Amino acid sequence: MAGRQGPRRRHDVADRAQVQGLVEAAVQAYGRIDVMISNAGLMPQAPLDRLQIGEWDRMIDVNIKGVLYGIAAALPHMQRQKAGHFINVSSVAGHKVGPGFAVYAATKHAVRALSEGLRQEVKPYNIRTTVISPGAVATELPDNITDPDAAERIRAFYAKVAIPADSFARAVAFAIGQPEEVDVNEILFRPTAQEL
Numbered sequence: 001m002a003g004r005q006g007p008r009r010r011h012d013v014a015d016r017a018q019v020q021g022l023v024e025a026a027v028q029a030y031g032r033i034d035v036m037i038s039n040a041g042l043m044p045q046a047p048l049d050r051l052q053i054g055e056w057d058r059m060i061d062v063n064i065k066g067v068l069y070g071i072a073a074a075l076p077h078m079q080r081q082k083a084g085h086f087i088n089v090s091s092v093a094g095h096k097v098g099p100g101f102a103v104y105a106a107t108k109h110a111v112r113a114l115s116e117g118l119r120q121e122v123k124p125y126n127i128r129t130t131v132i133s134p135g136a137v138a139t140e141l142p143d144n145i146t147d148p149d150a151a152e153r154i155r156a157f158y159a160k161v162a163i164p165a166d167s168f169a170r171a172v173a174f175a176i177g178q179p180e181e182v183d184v185n186e187i188l189f190r191p192t193a194q195e196l
């Protein structure tokens with residue numbers, strides 16, 4: 001609903017009840033939910049032999065379960081409406097795996113698989129699905145890397161090639177802005193200077 005902005009709410013996407021509450025508040029405020037964007041993500045990096053199991057668990061909770069909880073909360077409303085749009089955020093790492101990125105890449109591959117399965121299942125309800133896979137975008141994502149070597153390498157990489165966050169916003173706007181009969185299923189984009 002263009003022009004209206006509801007109350008801002010902070011929530012933990014790894015908490016199913018909080019995600020459900022967010023969607024219910026939107027439906028209560030506007031009478032429907034048109035777009036569900038699952039963009040939360042964590043990218044701690046370290047080689048697997050560092051056994052950062054706590055970080056693995058948190059990445060799985062946020063990067064995979066967060067998307068699933070968003071689907072669970074919004075899908076029943078969109079099915080009733082016979083309309084809606086899911087936008088799930090993957091990453092270039094959902095297409096390419098590099099050293100130190102194994103668990104993060106696995107979660108982002110999972111987002112792509114979930115999105116494709118969802119796309120196939122929601123056709124009878126006229127619901128659209130888009131997975132967006134950005135490369136290096138200037139956000140706080142690198143700030144949660146606790147491995148010192150990886151943190152230094154990624155911060156230097158982002159300082160050199162990251163593009164502004166509005167590039168991601170334009171990709172979202174492009175997908176949403178298509179006519180109802182057009183379903184843009186996947187957008188993969190990188191900074192021009194990014195090799196991988």
